[in-house]
Amino acid sequence: MSAFAAPSVARAAATPAAASCSSRRRVVDGSRQVVAVAAAPRRRRHRTAPIAAAAEEGEGLGAAAAAAPPTKPTTATSPRRAVLGGVAAGSVASLLWGVGGPKGLAYPPIVFAAEEEAASASSVAAVAVVESEGAILITGANSGVGFSAAKQLAAQGKRVVLACRTEAKALAAAAAIRETVPDAQLVVLPGAALEMADLRATADYVKAFQDSGIPLDVLLLNAGMVGAPLARTAQDHELLFGVNHLAHFLMQDALVPQLRGCEARTGRAGRLVACSSLGSAAGGTALDLSDLDWRRRKYSGWLGYCASKACNVLMTDEVARREGPRVVSNSFHPGSVATNLTRSIAPGLAVENVTEKKIADNAAMLARLSIRSADQGAKTHVWLSTAEEAGGVSGGFFIDPGVQYPGATREQLIAATDWFLPTGREPLAPQLRLPERLFEWRTEANASGLWAQSMEMIEPFRA
Numbered sequence: 001m002s003a004f005a006a007p008s009v010a011r012a013a014a015t016p017a018a019a020s021c022s023s024r025r026r027v028v029d030g031s032r033q034v035v036a037v038a039a040a041p042r043r044r045r046h047r048t049a050p051i052a053a054a055a056e057e058g059e060g061l062g063a064a065a066a067a068a069p070p071t072k073p074t075t076a077t078s079p080r081r082a083v084l085g086g087v088a089a090g091s092v093a094s095l096l097w098g099v100g101g102p103k104g105l106a107y108p109p110i111v112f113a114a115e116e117e118a119a120s121a122s123s124v125a126a127v128a129v130v131e132s133e134g135a136i137l138i139t140g141a142n143s144g145v146g147f148s149a150a151k152q153l154a155a156q157g158k159r160v161v162l163a164c165r166t167e168a169k170a171l172a173a174a175a176a177i178r179e180t181v182p183d184a185q186l187v188v189l190p191g192a193a194l195e196m197a198d199l200r201a202t203a204d205y206v207k208a209f210q211d212s213g214i215p216l217d218v219l220l221l222n223a224g225m226v227g228a229p230l231a232r233t234a235q236d237h238e239l240l241f242g243v244n245h246l247a248h249f250l251m252q253d254a255l256v257p258q259l260r261g262c263e264a265r266t267g268r269a270g271r272l273v274a275c276s277s278l279g280s281a282a283g284g285t286a287l288d289l290s291d292l293d294w295r296r297r298k299y300s301g302w303l304g305y306c307a308s309k310a311c312n313v314l315m316t317d318e319v320a321r322r323e324g325p326r327v328v329s330n331s332f333h334p335g336s337v338a339t340n341l342t343r344s345i346a347p348g349l350a351v352e353n354v355t356e357k358k359i360a361d362n363a364a365m366l367a368r369l370s371i372r373s374a375d376q377g378a379k380t381h382v383w384l385s386t387a388e389e390a391g392g393v394s395g396g397f398f399i400d401p402g403v404q405y406p407g408a409t410r411e412q413l414i415a416a417t418d419w420f421l422p423t424g425r426e427p428l429a430p431q432l433r434l435p436e437r438l439f440e441w442r443t444e445a446n447a448s449g450l451w452a453q454s455m456e457m458i459e460p461f462r463a
Contacts, residue, residue, distance in 0.1 A: 134215040134262060135187060136385055137161040137255070139194060139248065140223025142173035145275070145334050148378035149222065149385075151177045154184035156386060161187040161214065163194045163205065163223075187214065196223060196247035198234035203461040206254045210463075215265060216258040218385045221248040221274040221312070230299040237457070238293045240301070244308035248274065249315055250458045256319065259327045268391055272319055272329040273384045276312040276397065278405075278418075280333075281438035283310030289449045310441060311450060313397055318447040320395030328391055330384050332398040333405075334377040335417060371417075397442075406435040 136153055140146040141162040150160050154177055164170040170188045177184050192208040195201035209216075224244045233242035252272055259270025279302075286307035291297055294304060312331050319329035383401035384390045390402075399405045400416035406424065413421050422434040429435075 133159050133185070134217035134266060135159040135161050136218040136220055137163055137209065137216060138220045138222055138381075139163045139196070139251070140165075142169040145374050145377040145381060146222040147173055147176070148374040149220065149381035150186075151181060151184075152375070152378055152382045153385065154181045154186060156382075157185070158386065159185040159187065159214075161189075161209065163189075163209075165195060165223075166193045167191060187212075194223070196243045197239065199242075199247060199250055199458060199461045200234065202247045202250050203254075203463070206251055207463065210254070210258075215261065216255060216270065217262050217266065217268075218271045218273060219252060219255050219259060220381060220385055221251065221272070222381065223248075224275065224308075226305045227301045228304070229301060230294065230304075235457075236293075238299075238304060240304040240308045241292055241294075241311065244305070245311035245315065246454060246457060248312070249454045250461060252315065252319065253455070253458060254463060256323065256327055260323070263326065269325060269328045271385060271391065272316060272327055273381065274312045274316045274331040275334060275381065276316075276331040277306075277309040278333045278399070278421075279306040280309040280313050280397075281435075282306035283313075283441040284438070286310065287441055287446070289446065289453065292450075292453060311454075313442060314447040314450045315454075317395050317442065317444075318451045321444070321447070323394075325394075328394045330390070330394060330396045330398060332380045332384060333418075334380055335371075335399075397439075406439065 136158050138146055138150050138153075138160060141150040141160070142164040150162060150173065153160050162170040162173050164173065167188065167190065174184075174186045174188055177186060189205070189208045189212060192205050193201065194205040225240060228239055231239040233239055233246075235242070237246055256270075256272065259272060262268060262270035282303065283306060286300075286303040287310045288297065288307070292307075316329045316331040319327060323329065380398055380401055384398065387401065393404075396404045399408065399418050399421075400412070403412045403416055405418075405421065408416070408418075408421070408423065410423050410425070413419055413423065422429050424430065424435055426434075
C-alpha cells in the first residue's frame with residue numbers, strides 16, 4: 001500500500017532502501033496531510049526566561065501610522081494626525097466590539113508513529129517524491145495572518161512548512177488547516193521550535209530545516225510583535241528589534257543560498273517575502289542606526305515597532321540589490337488586521353475576542369476604519385509568494401497585491417482600504433513632499449549600514 005493511502009502515520013526506518021534516499025529519519029502522514037521531518041540531534045540550546053510581552057504572529061492594527069483618516073479621502077494629512085487617527089480607529093473599534101470571543105478550537109490529534117516502526121519500500125519512495133517538492137516556509141504560521149496565509153497556500157496545493165514558536169503550536173495549526181484543506185501538504189519539524197527571542201534557538205531551527213533536505217522555494221518572514229514595554233532578548237537586544245528583524249535576518253542569511261537553487265529546479269527565482277507595516281513610514285523618526293538596541297534614547301514601544309518594521313524593508317531592499325535576478329525580494333504591509341498582535345493596543349480586536357458574527361455585523365464600520373480580517377490580511381502574503389507577476393518585481397514595498405507604495409493611485413488606495421494615505425496629488429502634498437517624505441530613510445546607505453551591523457550581531461550564530 002502506498003504511504004499516501006495509509007490512514008496512519010508511518011516513519012521511514014533506517015533500511016538500505018531508506019538510506020538510498022536520505023540518511024535522515026522522516027515522518028510521513030499517510031494521507032499526505034502532514035509531513036514532519038525529524039532532524040539530526042542538535043546541541044541543547046539556551047532557554048530564555050519568559051518574556052512578559054510574548055511575540056504574537058501577524059500584523060496588527062497599529063500599522064496604519066503613515067497618515068490619519070482625513071475629512072475627505074483626497075485630503076493629505078500630517079504624520080502626527082496619522083498616528084492619532086490610527087489609535088482613534090483602534091479605540092473606537094475596541095469599544096464597539098467589546099470583549100469576549102469564540103472558545104478554543106478542538107483540533108484532531110496528529111500522532112507521530114513510533115520510531116522503530118518499519119516502513120515499506122513504497123513508503124520510502126513516497127517520502128522521496130514529497131521531498132523533491134519545493135516548500136514555502138512561513139514564520140509565525142500558527143495564528144493571525146500567518147495562519148491564514150498557510151491555509152490559503154495549502155489550499156493552492158503548495159507545500160508549507162509551519163515554523164512556530166513551539167512544536168505544539170505548529171501541530172495544532174496543521175490540524176486546524178486540515179479541517180478545511182484535508183489534503184494539505186504541511187511540514188512540522190519534530191522537536192524544533194522557532195523561539196525568535198533567542199538567536200541560538202533560531203539558528204537551531206534553521207539547522208533543523210536544513211537537515212531535513214526540503215528544497216525551499218519561498219521564505220515568508222511573517223512572525224512579529226508590537227507595542228511591547230522595553231525588554232531584551234536572550235542576547236540582550238531590544239525585544240522588537242531582535243524578534244521582528246534580527247531573528248529574521250539570521251534566517252534569511254542562512255536560507256537565501258537555498259532560495260538561489262529554486263531557479264535551477266523550477267525555472268523560477270526563489271522568493272524572500274517579509275511582512276512589514278505602514279508603521280515603517282515613521283522610520284525617519286524611529287530608526288537610529290547608531291542605537292538599534294535603544295540604549296541611549298528614551299524608549300517608546302510604538303517607535304520601537306516602527307523601527308523594526310523599517311528594518312524589514314531595508315533588509316529586503318538590500319537582498320534585492322545583492323541577489324539580483326537570482327532571488328526576488330519584497331516587503332509589504334498586510335493592512336490593519338484584527339489578530340492577536342493587536343492585544344496590547346486594542347484588546348477588543350484580538351482574534352480571541354472576535355467572532356464571525358461581529359465581523360459580519362461590523363463589516364461596513366471596519367471597512368471605514370481600514371480594518372481587515374486575517375484572511376483578507378493574508379492576500380498579499382499569498383500574492384507575493386505565488387503570483388507569476390510578483391516574480392518579476394524585486395525590491396518593492398506593497399500595500400496590496402500588485403500595488404506598491406508610494407506610487408499607488410487614489411483608486412488603488414481606496415480599493416486596498418488604505419484611503420487615508422496621500423498619493424502626492426492632494427492639496428499641499430507636493431509642498432510637504434508627501435508621500436515620498438515618509439520614506440526618506442529608505443536609502444541604499446541605510447540598508448547597507450543596517451546589513452553590516454546585523455551581520456556582526458548574528459555572526460556567533462551563523463553556520
